Amino acid sequence: xxxxxxxxxxxxxxxxxxxxxxxxxxxxxxxxxxxxxxxxxxxxxxxxxxxxxxxxxxxxxxxxxxxxxxxxxxxxxxxxxxxxxxxxxxxxxxxxxxxxxxxxxxxxxxxxxxxxxxxxxxxxxxxxxxxxx
Amino acid sequence: xxxxxxxxxxxxxxxxxxxxxxxxxxxxxxxxxxxxxxxxxxxxxxxxxxxxxxxxxxxxxxxxxxxxxxxxxxxxxxxxxxxxxxxx
Numbered sequence: 001x002x003x004x005x006x007x008x009x010x011x012x013x014x015x016x017x018x019x020x021x022x023x024x025x026x027x028x029x030x031x032x033x034x035x036x037x038x039x040x041x042x043x044x045x046x047x048x049x050x051x052x053x054x055x056x057x058x059x060x061x062x063x064x065x066x067x068x069x070x071x072x073x074x075x076x077x078x079x080x081x082x083x084x085x086x087x088x089x090x091x092x093x094x095x096x097x098x099x100x101x102x103x104x105x106x107x108x109x110x111x112x113x114x115x116x117x118x119x120x121x122x123x124x125x126x127x128x129x130x131x132x133x
Numbered sequence: 134x135x136x137x138x139x140x141x142x143x144x145x146x147x148x149x150x151x152x153x154x155x156x157x158x159x160x161x162x163x164x165x166x167x168x169x170x171x172x173x174x175x176x177x178x179x180x181x182x183x184x185x186x187x188x189x190x191x192x193x194x195x196x197x198x199x200x201x202x203x204x205x206x207x208x209x210x211x212x213x214x215x216x217x218x219x220x221x
Contacts, residue, residue, distance in 0.1 A: 044150075059156070067143040078193070085200045092207035101160050109163065109204065113170050114155040116197055118146065120170075120177040121153075 012065040016046065016058070024062035027054065028101035043084060043115035045070050047107055055107035073118050084112055164212065167205045174198045 016039045017023050023036050025048070035051040039058075045068060046058040058064050088108055096105040150156045158166050174197055181191040 044146075057157075067147065070143050070146055072142075082196075085197070089200060089203055092204055096207075096211055098160060098211045106158075106160065106163070109208075110155070110158050113158065113166055114150050116201070117150070117153055117155055117170050117173055120174045120194060120197070121149070122173070122176065 015063070015065050016048070017061075023048065025056050026060045026062070027056060041071065042108065042111035043071070043076050043081070044073075044111050044118070047111075049104075053104070054102035055104045056102060057107065057110070073115060076115065081115075084108065088112055161212075164205060164208050167201055167208060171198060171201045171205070174201065 017036055019036060019038060021036050022033050024031070024033050027034075034054075036048055037051045038049040040047050040049060048056045048058060048061055050056065058068055088105070091105040091108070097103055100106070147156070153169065154162065154166060155170075174194055178191065178194045178198065181187050181194060184191075
């Protein structure tokens with residue numbers, strides 16, 4: 001138990017992993033290890049981009065500290081949102097592979113839907129900055 | 134030992150998104166999730182029509198709705214075709 005807690009603290013201190021590091025993850029197909037190319041913030045959470053181009057959300061990476069650091073919707077600028085919308089429409093126009101869930105289009109679309117939901121969902125349940133004027 | 138003040142918010146956001154099925158969307162669920170979010174944006178847009186001073190938010194919601202519509206059409210057009218039923 002003590003060891004487990006110490007390991008968790010160590011993991012949190014060294015999170016996220018470095019570029020080029022071998023990471024364990026749960027892809028859409030199976031559990032596996034892969035080389036990390038880049039960690040990138042999306043509109044809500046961090047995405048881990050693998051060397052082979054697949055995009056895996058942080059919560060599917062083994063050892064990810066809980067709770068994950070997610071952005072507040074007020075942190076996303078209008079420009080960032082608009083760029084994301086343009087990018088998604090452009091990627092959709094170029095065609096997406098309906099069988100490859102870990103493709104960047106699906107990863108970005110997932111985050112855009114989560115972000116848009118949080119932004120416009122009916123008031124009532126108190127979620128970050130929803131009712132900020 | 135005090136935890137971050139943000140922790141309850143983060144957990145709450147996770148719960149809200151999970152309940153809406155928006156944390157892990159399966160490939161065959163995207164079209165439906167887009168429709169769900171479109172409904173939310175449409176509802177918000179309807180509310181905003183009652184306010185004269187929230188033009189920017191209204192325009193932004195309308196733009197998002199247009200984006201969602203465009204994405205919905207593309208996703209539907211790219212949906213994998215179900216196999217043909219066996220001929221009897």
